[in-house]
Amino acid sequence: MTTVQPSTAARGNYVLLTVDTLHLLLPQDEVGAAEYLEGELEACEEPGLLRLRGTESPRRFAALSTQMTLLPQCPPGRFLITPLGDGTDNLGWCWNELKILIDAKLPIHPIPAVLLTPATPVDRYVEVEGKFAYLCSARQLKSFALGTRN
Amino acid sequence: MEAALEQLFNTSDSAPVEISPLAVPADVAAAEPRPQVSARLIEYAHGRSIALPPHTTYALIENPSITVVPGAANHALGLLIWQEMRLPVLNLHALLHPGTNTAAASAPRYALVVAYQRAARAPLAYGAFALDQLPQTIAVSDDEQCELPDDSKMWAQLALSCFRHNGVAVPILDTARLFSTRPDPKRVFNQTSAE
Numbered sequence: 001m002t003t004v005q006p007s008t009a010a011r012g013n014y015v016l017l018t019v020d021t022l023h024l025l026l027p028q029d030e031v032g033a034a035e036y037l038e039g040e041l042e043a044c045e046e047p048g049l050l051r052l053r054g055t056e057s058p059r060r061f062a063a064l065s066t067q068m069t070l071l072p073q074c075p076p077g078r079f080l081i082t083p084l085g086d087g088t089d090n091l092g093w094c095w096n097e098l099k100i101l102i103d104a105k106l107p108i109h110p111i112p113a114v115l116l117t118p119a120t121p122v123d124r125y126v127e128v129e130g131k132f133a134y135l136c137s138a139r140q141l142k143s144f145a146l147g148t149r150n
Numbered sequence: 151m152e153a154a155l156e157q158l159f160n161t162s163d164s165a166p167v168e169i170s171p172l173a174v175p176a177d178v179a180a181a182e183p184r185p186q187v188s189a190r191l192i193e194y195a196h197g198r199s200i201a202l203p204p205h206t207t208y209a210l211i212e213n214p215s216i217t218v219v220p221g222a223a224n225h226a227l228g229l230l231i232w233q234e235m236r237l238p239v240l241n242l243h244a245l246l247h248p249g250t251n252t253a254a255a256s257a258p259r260y261a262l263v264v265a266y267q268r269a270a271r272a273p274l275a276y277g278a279f280a281l282d283q284l285p286q287t288i289a290v291s292d293d294e295q296c297e298l299p300d301d302s303k304m305w306a307q308l309a310l311s312c313f314r315h316n317g318v319a320v321p322i323l324d325t326a327r328l329f330s331t332r333p334d335p336k337r338v339f340n341q342t343s344a345e
Contacts, residue, residue: 022220068220112238114277114329115219115226122220125229125236132217132229132236144221 010106010126016133018097019078022066023133025106025126030138032083034098037061041074041094048146049091050074062145063094068121069148084138101128108135119144186289189322191315192262193283194242198301201313201322204287206264208276214239214261216280224248227280230261237263238329239278245328246302258282266325277329288315 013028041050041061048070050061061081063074078094106126111134116123121144122134189201209232216228216239225245229236239261243250258280265274294313298305298321305312308328309321 022218066218066220109236111219111229112277112329114240115222115228115238117221117223120219120221120223134220 008108010104010108010135012104014101014104014106015082016097016099016101016128016131017082017093017095018131019064019095020066020075022064022068023128023131024122024136024141025101025128025133026084026136026138026141028100030085032087034080034082035092037074037079037081037092037094043072048072048148059090059092061092061094064145068141068145070145084142089142099129104128121145184291184293186291188287189290189313191286191288191320192242192279192281194246194279194281197318198243199315199318199320200242200246201288201290201315201320202264202325203322206266206325207262207285208265209263210285211261211263211278212259214258214278214280216258216261227258230263230278232263232276232278235276237276237278239280240328241280246304246308260284264325266329268326268330275329277325290315 010025014025015028015031017024017026017031038052039055040053041063042053043049044051044060046060048062050063050073051057052059052061061074063071063078065071074094077096080095080098081092082095082098083089083091084093106128108124108126111120111123111125121140122136124135126133126135188204190204190207191199191201193199211230211232214230216230217236218228219226222228225241225248227239227241230239231237239258241258260281260283261278262281262285263276263278265276267273268275290313294315296312296314296319298309298312299319305321308323310324312319312321314320
């Protein structure tokens with residue numbers, strides 16, 4: 001019996017972001033300051049994106065499914081909001097939980113290639129605090145999630 | 151279709167015992183049953199089965215808990231914890247018949263853990279198939295060998311041989327070919343903070 005040995009480790013500051021059963025690990029410098037969602041979200045004219053109900057604010061929001069696709073509405077419990085990347089897109093991402101990991105050293109495991117396609121947004125995972133989290137960059141997350149819009 | 155079924159399914163590492171041939175009348179010899187070997191018969195969809203050499207099948211897990219991989223291939227159900235490893239779980243129907251509706255298999259009753267080797271003398275690696283029916287063990291002989299069915303383009307790539315069972319062609323799959331797909335070289339994970 002052999003076990004797969006991790007080939008690399010993720011070192012540094014990371015943010016563990018959770019939506020339902022999906023955990024994503026992003027470099028901390030790619031996740032903006034967190035804030036609480038103040039109000040209810042509703043669909044807007046931009047496919048897949050949401051806005052604060054009853055406001056004219058240009059700010060938009062996005063809620064992920066566990067498949068990293070955009071949901072047409074924000075499920076209950078997604079009350080934490082962060083921008084991703086440089087934040088210039090004025091888009092807030094909705095999370096159930098968020099945890100900052102300072103100076104983490106996490107063994108990285110590859111996802112078996114047979115599961116992947118060229119479009120799969122994740123290809124490695126870590127196990128952190130008993131959770132199974134996919135390593136991802138803000139660019140990958142946004143590219144995949146926003147690319148699934150109709 | 152080069153290998154005889156007896157060779158594919160024979161799992162014994164011991165040297166065959168030499169038996170002195172006896173003079174047997176031709177008509178008696180013709181009536182002698184052909185040697186049979188065991189095969190694991192796996193029904194992956196109604197009326198559709200594949201077979202595996204028994205030594206490649208390791209464990210059967212009931213109601214497996216499978217972690218979804220976002221944006222994974224259609225035939226990929228996700229990752230399964232088994233013996234401190236995370237194994238890829240495949241939906242054979244989706245893999246063998248792309249484009250068919252396989253939503254019913256997304257929450258399988260069983261996961262069959264199978265072993266394979268990426269290369270000769272390489273350590274064993276493991277993967278799993280999602281199943282809704284328990285595998286059966288059947289006896290197969292060389293005279294049941296037949297051509298591959300024409301209902302999937304994947305057979306030529308994945309099958310070692312084929313035999314007829316209850317009137318239906320059953321391809322014998324190579325687990326290494328199934329699970330040893332190499333990553334797309336164009337996919338580069340751009341994470342500068344990983345060492």
